[in-house]
Ligand SMILES: O=C(O)CCC(=O)C(=O)O
């Protein structure tokens with residue numbers, strides 16, 4: 001690797017930043033001091049609470065894609081992927097080829113970071129004008145409700161976008177674990193893009209090309225402490241991801257993620273060693289709304305803290321979000337999404353509190369603009 005990059009010489013002005021967020025206290029720390037901790041800022045409005053009554057009445061589970069079939073060109077599996085992206089926007093990937101030891105090391109790196117004392121973690125706190133580092137995002141007002149989680153955000157690709165000042169390099173194996181995981185998830189993402197490109201009627205490299213000059217990745221390491229009243233709070237408020245796709249690594253034995261399906265919320269029960277994938281807002285736009293960037297949230301529980309690692313693949317700032325030609329049909333499916341530049345969209349989303357599908361609504365033709 002370029003030593004300039006390695007020692008962080010490219011940090012700072014050359015690396016764009018897409019937003020900022022107000023500082024918030026660490027939920028992990030408050031719960032560590034007092035297991036019963038709860039305060040008004042975390043208690044959601046009644047309509048937003050994670051009560052069991054709004055769970056999906058069906059016992060359905062999100063689709064499972066067997067990746068080894070997909071890479072061998074299995075047509076049925078590709079059709080399954082098509083249905084998953086249209087009807088669910090989410091799927092679990094098994095046989096994805098990311099070695100188990102890479103997943104384990106990544107999880108261990110996240111766990112090691114959150115085990116550090118607060119004063120150590122605080123060395124990596126987000127700067128006031130940044131959204132990388134340890135802290136929280138989408139906090140734009142002192143009055144808004146807060147999520148029951150702490151997060152750590154790092155740009156991982158391209159290498160020159162890494163801001164090493166946020167990397168807890170003192171944790172043995174942290175950097176190596178994140179880099180190996182990043183390399184593996186990039187391969188996985190590219191293979192998913194190749195399949196979705198074909199499904200969208202394009203050549204297999206089209207989606208990769210559409211990202212622009214550099215395909216970027218950011219990871220968000222989520223830590224959800226236990227909560228004495230999980231019925232009142234949310235780990236992550238409902239949102240859709242602003243990525244092209246997101247790959248999520250979650251604890252094998254704690255269910256926390258829920259996705260919007262039909263009128264209810266469907267819990268995503270972890271499959272050990274599987275990776276959860278979801279379509280982000282960018283592919284929703286490129287596909288003219290055929291593939292859905294589905295609203296999701298995370299809930300907490302009384303007994304066990306949960307960790308997850310979301311890897312967001314994102315395009316260049318000047319890439320436009322309007323539909324590709326193959327997904328437009330003037331009679332049956334006219335252009336439904338505006339050609340807003342990705343960088344403008346991303347910056348807009350970081351200036352707001354997360355609010356379900358509110359952002360993608362603004363991308364639609366006929367609706368007010370960002
Ligand atoms: O922790 C989870 O399951 C979901 C996290 C998530 O939605 C995100 O980081 O964007």
Ligand SMILES: [Fe+2]
Nearest residue numbers: 240241296310
């Ligand atoms: Fe998400």
